[in-house]
């Protein structure tokens with residue numbers, strides 16, 4: 001299969017014709033790599049069983065790991081799920097945006113989309129190209145991250161091309177993803193709201209609307225990486241480059257001492273530009289300009305892919321706190337490291 005590649009450049013006529021072409025592909029049961037504000041998604045019609053199955057095949061994804069259904073307006077959730085009133089309080093505050101809500105599913109959503117579950121995950125992305133594509137296709141889009149299963153999620157169209165060239169019909173290049181980590185996934189139950197996957201919509205932001213929110217144990221517990229989870233996706237080794245991720249829980253100074261003592265020629269340390277000075281004789285991979293949750297989150301997956309491109313055998317990364325804006329990054333890192341953390345006493 002030849003994969004068409006379109007750069008969405010801001011030229012209205014050309015961009016419109018690329019989106020119309022992508023929508024035709026979706027309507028005909030094909031697959032399109034699309035930009036979103038979190039990571040790039042691999043989109044197909046969420047109402048078409050065969051199209052959803054093609055997603056699993058292209059990704060090499062286990063078929064029990066359900067897909068998120070993307071809509072262009074929060075109210076369109078009614079067409080695919082049984083929507084409780086609390087959803088609209090969340091929608092008012094966080095949609096469009098990086099929040100996915102799991103609700104009981106309607107029968108129009110095939111089992112292949114939900115991995116046989118009776119619930120469906122729904123998200124309304126903020127990215128204008130994703131929204132334009134959903135509108136033009138006229139159907140909700142099932143869209144997991146557009147990487148080969150297990151690899152770091154793609155945050156540029158080039159990452160998608162590397163993983164998916166020849167396996168999908170088209171890739172829309174909308175530039176690098178603004179957030180860089182996947183959406184927050186929550187489940188609404190009679191007992192309240194539980195975070196199954198942390199993202200840019202934090203526990204505190206959700207609690208400001210809902211009062212209280214709980215976090216699934218596997219989100220923060222490195223020993224549970226690989227266990228039977230609440231959300232099927234949480235059991236798989238995830239986000240992992242070929243290089244071994246050495247995750248070190250230490251103060252900044254103890255981290256740099258540890259790295260200097262252990263790093264060898266074909267290994268690198270991941271730090272922000274503003275902290276590079278402490279690693280003068282090491283190969284450094286940049287986590288962004290400053291040591292901040294936003295920069296480090298946006299750069300993480302590109303950094304993991306770059307480590308492989310450069311042939312590094314190991315990457316040393318300082319473990320961020322498992323709280324606030326850093327929780328999503330923490331969660332991805334413990335998975336990338338297969339649950340292994342080196343603790344240096346403070």
Ligand code: AMP
Nearest residue numbers: 066067119120121144145231232233234
């Ligand atoms: P991805 O498609 O790569 O962004 O991953 C989607 C995540 O949402 C995975 O971790 C899935 O397991 C999770 N998910 C999707 N639908 C459901 C559902 N109905 N119940 C629980 N988790 C879900």
Ligand code: MG
Nearest residue numbers: 144145153182
């Ligand atoms: Mg994914």
